[in-house]
Amino acid sequence: MFGGGSFTSQNKVLPGSYINFVSAARAAAAVSDRGIVAVPLTLSWGPEKTAFEVTAEDFQKNCMAIFGYPYEAPELLPLREVFRYAVKGVFYRLVAGTKAANNYATARYGGVRGNAIKIVVAKNVDDESKYDVKTYLDSKLVDEQTVATASGLKDNDYVIFKKDSTLATTAGIALAGGADGETPTGTEHSEFLAAMESHTFHVLCCPVTDESTKALYVAYTKRLRDEAGVKFQTVMFQKAADYEGVISVENETEELAHGLVYWTAGAEAACAVNKTNENRTYDGEYTVKADYTQTQLSEGIKAGKFMFHKVGNEIRVLMDINTLTHYTDEKSEDFSSNQTIRVLDQIGNDIASMFNDRYLGKVPNDDAGRVSLWNDIVTYGNKLAGIRAIEAVTADNITVEKGQNKRSVTVSFPVEPINCMSQLYMTVVVQ
Structure with missing residues (x-):
C-alpha cells in the first residue's frame, strides 16, 4: 500500500499522495464512478x-x-x-458455521441453510449402469448430473460431493447438522x-x-x-x-x-x-x-x-448530512454536508490514483514534469466543474511546485464544492 493521508509538515517516508482538505479563509484524470x-x-x-x-x-x-x-x-x-x-x-x-452433510455430499458453506439441501439419486432411464444425481435446495432443482460412480461427480455451487461414496437409488436424503456460528x-x-x-x-x-x-x-x-x-x-x-x-x-x-x-x-x-x-x-x-x-x-x-x-x-x-457538529477554521460547517464530502473525497481519491499511476516513480520532478501534473489537475478540475460538482476552476489559482526535497511536489488546488438547492427565501411584492 502506498503512503497517503493528511500532512502537517513534509516529513513523510513512504511514497504516495498526502492531501489536506481545509476550509479557505472566509475572505487527463477522470472522474471515477461511485456505488x-x-x-x-x-x-x-x-x-x-x-x-x-x-x-x-x-x-x-x-x-x-x-x-x-x-x-x-x-x-x-x-x-x-x-x-x-x-x-x-x-x-x-x-462467522463460520458448521457444514451440513449426508452420505453423498457436504454443504459448500457452513450454516443452517445447508440443512435445506437434499440429494436425490435415481437410475438413468437410458443407461441403467448410470445414475442421475440431483441436488435440491428446498424444492428447487439446482444441479443434475449423470455418472456411473460417485468419483465422476463434479462439485456444484451448493455441495462438495464425496467421491468415494457408493451411489444407490434414493428418493432424497437431506443434508443435516448444519449450524450457524x-x-x-x-x-x-x-x-x-x-x-x-x-x-x-x-x-x-x-x-x-x-x-x-x-x-x-x-x-x-x-x-x-x-x-x-x-x-x-x-x-x-x-x-x-x-x-x-x-x-x-x-x-x-x-x-x-x-x-x-x-x-x-x-x-x-x-x-x-x-x-x-x-x-x-x-x-x-x-x-x-x-x-x-x-x-x-x-x-x-x-x-x-x-x-x-x-x-x-x-x-x-430530511437532510444529507454527517455527524460533524463542532466546526473549526479548518473544517467549517460546509464539511457537515455529505455532498461536500463526496466532492472532496472524489478529488482526493482521483488525484491520488492519477498521481500514483502516472507520475510516481515515472515522471521527473522538474519544470516539465510539474507542468504536466498541473495540466492534469486543471483538466480534472474542469471536468468536475463541467458536471457542476464544483464552481468553475481558475487555472492560475492551481499551483504545482517543488517540495522540500527532490522527490516531492506541493499542490494547491482551491475548490468550491457546489451543493444542490435546499432552502428558498422569497419575497413576494404585491403591487
Whole structure:
C-alpha cells in the first residue's frame, strides 16, 4: 500500500499522495464512478471469513447460489436494501458455521441453510449402469448430473460431493447438522475491517447496535481517512461521532431497529458528486418510524443526525448530512454536508490514483514534469466543474511546485464544492 493521508509538515517516508482538505479563509484524470459498499454479513450461507464482491446484476441473477436464498426471501431484505442503489457490494461473512452433510455430499458453506439441501439419486432411464444425481435446495432443482460412480461427480455451487461414496437409488436424503456460528463479537468485526483495507469502496456499512463495536468502526474510519488517505464514509446507527466521515442514521424501523443503515449505505455510495440524497424518497421495504415534530427534526439536524421524515404519504430524507457538529477554521460547517464530502473525497481519491499511476516513480520532478501534473489537475478540475460538482476552476489559482526535497511536489488546488438547492427565501411584492 502506498503512503497517503493528511500532512502537517513534509516529513513523510513512504511514497504516495498526502492531501489536506481545509476550509479557505472566509475572505487527463477522470472522474471515477461511485456505488461500492462494504458490508459485514451474518447470513446462514456464503463464503466465510473472506471478502467477496457481488454486483447488483449478480445479486439479481445468482443470489441463490451466492447467499443461499431466492431474491425475494426475507433473509435477503438487508441486501435488497443495499442494492436498491449500490452497483457493487464487498461482502464478508463474519462467522463460520458448521457444514451440513449426508452420505453423498457436504454443504459448500457452513450454516443452517445447508440443512435445506437434499440429494436425490435415481437410475438413468437410458443407461441403467448410470445414475442421475440431483441436488435440491428446498424444492428447487439446482444441479443434475449423470455418472456411473460417485468419483465422476463434479462439485456444484451448493455441495462438495464425496467421491468415494457408493451411489444407490434414493428418493432424497437431506443434508443435516448444519449450524450457524456464534454471534459475532468485536474480534470478528476487527477481522472484517482488516480485510477491507485491501479493497476499494465508497461507503462502509456498520449494521450493529452495541456501542463498543460502533466505536471500533469510528476509529477505523478516522484512521483510514486521516492517516492512510483512504476516503470513504461509514453509515451507522445512532452514533454521535462528530466527524465528517461518519453518517448516523437516527430512525428505527418496525422490522429491525437499525434496518435503514443498509438503504442509506447504498444510497450514499451511489450518489453522484453533483447530487444529494436530500429529499430522496425512501423506496425500500422497511416500515420506517418517522413521527417527529418540527422541533425534533430541527434539533436532530443540529445534532448531526441523518433523519427521515414524512411528506404526505412518503418517507423522505430530511437532510444529507454527517455527524460533524463542532466546526473549526479548518473544517467549517460546509464539511457537515455529505455532498461536500463526496466532492472532496472524489478529488482526493482521483488525484491520488492519477498521481500514483502516472507520475510516481515515472515522471521527473522538474519544470516539465510539474507542468504536466498541473495540466492534469486543471483538466480534472474542469471536468468536475463541467458536471457542476464544483464552481468553475481558475487555472492560475492551481499551483504545482517543488517540495522540500527532490522527490516531492506541493499542490494547491482551491475548490468550491457546489451543493444542490435546499432552502428558498422569497419575497413576494404585491403591487
